[in-house]
Amino acid sequence: MDRRTTRQSAARPAEQPTRIHAVGPRGRGAHRLIGDALRAAVPGDTVVVDPGRYEEAVVLERRVVLVARQGSGTVVLAAPAGGGPALTVQGPDCLVRSLDIEAADPGEPAVSVAPGAGVVLAHCTVRGGRIEVRGPERAEQDGPDEQDDAQGTSAVLLRHCRLEGARLAALRLSGGARVRAEDTVITTVDGTGVVLSGTARLDAVRLRLESTTGSGIRLRGRSRLRLGDSLLHRTGRAGLLLEDGSRATADGTRVESAGAAGVQVTGSARAELADCRIGDAGASALVVQDEGRLVARGCTVREPAANGLLATGSARAELTDCRLDDCAFSALHLSGDADGTLTDSRVRGGAEHGVHLAGRARAVLTDCAVSGVTMAGVAVTEESAATVTGCRISTADTGVTVSSPAGSRIAHSTVTATVRSGLEIGPGAKAELLGNRVSGAGAAGILLDTGSEVTVEGGTVEGSAGSGLVVWTGARPEVSGLRIEGAGKNGIYFAQDSGGLLTSCDVVRSAFPALHLAAGAVPRLRRCRVLDCAEALGGEEGAAPVFEECDLGDRPAPPPAAPAPFGLPAGAPVPPPAALAPAGPPPEVAEEHLDDLLAELGTLVGLDRVKHDVHSMVKLMQAVRLREEAGLPAPPLSRHLVFAGNPGTGKTTVARLYGRLLKALGLLRQGHLVEVDRSALVGEYVGHTGPRTAAAFNRALGGVLFIDEAYSLVPAAGGHDFGLEAVATLVKLMEDHRDDVVVIAAGYPADMARFIGSNPGLSSRFTRTLLFEDYQAADLVAIVEHQAQEHRYELTATARERLLRHFETVPREAGFGNGRSARQTFQEMTERQAQRMAELGSPTPGQLTALEAEDLPPLG
Incomplete structure (x- = not known):
């Protein structure tokens, strides 16, 4: 002073x-x-x-x-x-x-x-x-940077x-x-x-x-704050709250465990953050509202309960060299007329989008990285617009999805390892795609939906599991200089009544025909090439493509596709026969004796009711076989089963053993187990669910097809869903191959009735349900002891007694995993024991194998 x-x-x-x-x-x-x-x-x-x-x-x-x-x-x-x-x-x-x-x-x-x-x-x-x-x-006209008055301050x-x-x-x-x-x-x-x-x-x-x-620090009026190397911790509401026309700068400051926003800027306030950390906020970490302004440089946001950054109204936010990790909502959400700039920053993990734009928001992303988010890396919705340049998006559900007509620009960016499409332009949306690279998409590399207005210049699509480029019904894109290589389906899929102009594009090594042309498709292709593909063209009658100076390879175009096999809907893309056949012969299962398999069933911990039901079915199937050998008609018998139970109750283990039992009875050729879920059966766009479901089914021929969480194929709220197409295909295939496959549908007890009721064919084929009850505390102790014996550990008597009490009191909430929880408990006990042994210096062999009560994990 x-x-x-x-x-x-x-x-x-x-x-x-x-x-x-x-x-x-x-x-x-x-x-x-x-x-x-x-x-x-x-x-x-x-x-x-x-x-x-x-x-x-x-x-x-x-x-x-x-x-x-x-x-x-x-x-x-x-x-x-x-x-x-x-x-x-x-x-x-x-x-x-x-x-x-x-x-x-x-x-x-x-x-x-x-x-x-x-x-x-x-x-x-x-x-x-x-x-x-x-x-x-x-006085109101006094500026914020005026010198102090010695007589009045x-x-x-x-x-x-x-x-x-x-x-x-x-x-x-x-x-x-x-x-x-x-x-x-x-x-x-x-x-x-x-x-x-x-x-x-x-x-x-x-x-x-x-x-x-309440809040940690609250600014009102035209007040000013400067924070340096400070900590705001466990505030009931916002860590730092700026209102009216206030101003704040913070350097090297941490805001931890705020009850609401970490930093909230409202009115016409302005905040400047440098090298700050905002962790575990009870709401969004950074909130900018009204006409507020936020500038953040070198800051880290970690595990907020909502967004990493939420900007609404006419707010402006500028983030440079920042990191946003594991947000419960979208890492950045801009709505209203908000404007955001993100430069050289990183988003990692998150339960929703990496960047989500709504309303009339605008965002500019430059040299940023988004990875590990559950939904889209960048989602542009309503009337918003984004300019994305030099960014890297990986391991997201979708790389970039644009459903706004306002016009977005995605340039010189890389999208890798997405679950679904790499770049997806929705119905009626408008976008420019310039020099991008899409690699390893789980569905289409680039999807251009109905009525979209898209320009694609340059770039590559590599190794997509679906088609490299999908041009959907009514879309008319302008595409030039695009290279599509190693597509798991078609190189370019032209849906019904689609078109567009493609210039100087290459399709290389696609698994399905390089170009799929549905009825009414009228694309124009100039100086395009098809290289190293099994077929150049495939599709339906009624397509009218125009080829100008194109090289379609050595193979002539095939005739229009035959009717779709396996009861697929008419007009569905027809893959080569090899794509619908198993990838290879099912694994051979060694000859096993029925008594040995039943004894193995008896060694499983708990599951008394399931064991009784399996023994009853085995006896019934033995009687059926004897009648057939005696020349008598066999009674009606459905071998398909519903396994209803919570996670970790042994459903997969019993399913695998059930296939081996049926092989020992001579009722299945192989007895192997093919385990699938919704992602293995349901395609990403119309016409691809049927082939995908058929391919999974064919891999199970001679054995057991185990559908985990089968209820996810049926939307809980009703309505149309590609999962229903998978169900219809399964019903048809189960009828066509009723003597050569067993289907087991598994899931939560409360949801399986909805699955069975979704199609009349399911209720007639799944007539028996095995209920897998939760393990009792003594069963979970037995599982831990079995794990210990396998790994040459031994529980002391005190540890066994306390472990029993542990499982008796552990909360049986939604995340409780039954047998999985027991195995996780054993793993944590061995880790805690290892830490204890490290502190002893020279433990004895007996100490190294003994699991003590102190090695038990704490509850919660």
Whole structure:
């Protein structure tokens, strides 16, 4: 602080020495009250206070020093019961050191600094009340960077202070107050930690603010805040809240475990963050609303309960060299008329999109990376628009999806390893795709939906599991210089009534015909090439493509495709026969004896009801076989089963054993198990679900097709879904191959009835349900012991007893995995035991194999 020691109105003559006034409960010459000593002091004097508790309202009217003789924690200045602050500062350049100051009411000020006054509080504790600093109100036209007025500014320095137990606020600044806080702690506040209003300013370095029921720091009016190397921790609401026209800068600051937003900017406020960390926010980590502005550089956002950045209204956000990890919602969500710029930043993990634009939002992404998000890397919806340049998107559900007609531009970016399409332009959307690379898409490399307006210039599509480029019904793109290589289906799929102009494009090594032309497709291809493909053309009658100077390879175009096999819908793309056949012969299963398999079934932990049902079915099938050998007609028998049970109850294990039992009975050729789920059966666009389902079914011929979470094929809310097409295909295939395959549909008990009821053919084929009940605590202990024996461990008697109690009390919630939880418990026990052994130095062989009670994981 700037000490002003030359005020003429209260100056001490230079020749007069500084006096010391003693205060204590006893002693000759000492004042009994602090107030008495202060009244006797003149500017520049020092008041030294002996240990004790002083209940009085002290007023500093002139420049004095007030200090505890024996240091912090020895002197308590408590406000009298009648109310009012314990300490009121009215004079300039005062110093208070090593006092504990208490208010009579936590909602009242313990320290009050009047307009124009100044004080240094060093090594003080303010308890059960706030520090209130009031400055003169400044004229509205005063600029934010004006110089302080020496005659009118309230100035306070907090150094190594602690503020605790206040209500409403711990530090309140108003008017033209100026406060600097160094190495100060604010904690346990029933309300907001710090409140600034008017044109107040707070400059805080190494501030630690924690445990507030309201926001950490709240700025209103035209107040200003500067934070450096600080921590805002466990605030009940926003960590940092800016309103009205306030401004804040933060450098090297952490905002952890905020109850709401980490940083929230509203009104016309502006926040600038540099090298800050916002972790575990209870809502979105960064929120910018109204006409707010946020600039963040080198910041990290980690595990917010909602978005990493939420911008609404006319807000503007600029993020450079930032990182947003594991957001519960989209990492960045912009809506309304918000505008966002993201440069050289990274999004990793997240339950929704990497970047989601809605309303009329605009975003510019440059040299950014998005990976591991559950939905799209970038989703552009409603009337929003994005410019994406030089970005890298990987391991997302879809790379970039655009459903807005406003016009987006995706340029020189890379999309890899997506679950579905790499680039997807929705119905009626408009986009430019320039020089992009799509690699390893789980479905189509680029999908251009109905009525989209798209220009594609340059770029590559490599190794897509579906077709490289899909031009859907009614789409008319302009595509030039695109190379499609190694597509798992067609190189380019032209749907019914599609078209467009393709110039200088290459299709290389596609698994299906290089070009699929549905009825009514009218594309024009100029100087395009088909290289190393089994076939150049495939599709339906009624297509009218135009080829100009094209090279379609050595093979002539085949005739129109025959009717689709396996009962697929008419007009579906017909893959080569090899694509519908198994990838190779099913694995050989060694000859096994029925009694040995039933004995193996008996060794499984628990599952008494399932074991009984399997034994009954085996006896029935033995009787059927004897009747057939005797030349008698066999009774009707459906070998298809429903396995209903929660996760980890042994459904897959029993299914594999069931196939081996049927082979031992001579009812299946191979008895092998092919395990699939929705993703293995359902295609990404019309016409591809049937072939995919048929291919999975064919791999199971001679054995068991095990469909895990089969209910996911049937939408819970009804309506059309490609999963229903998979169900219809399965019903037909089960009828065509009823003697050469067994289908087991597995899932949660409550959902399997919906699956069976979705198609009349299912209820007639799945007539028996095996209920897999949850494991009891003793069963889970037995599973752990079995795992221990396999890995040469042994549970002590105490560990076994406590493990039983552990499983009896562990919550059986949605995430409980039954046998899987038991195996995870065993793994954690071995890890904890290994840590314990490392601390012993030289453990004995017996110690290395023993699992003790202390190795059990804690509940929760």
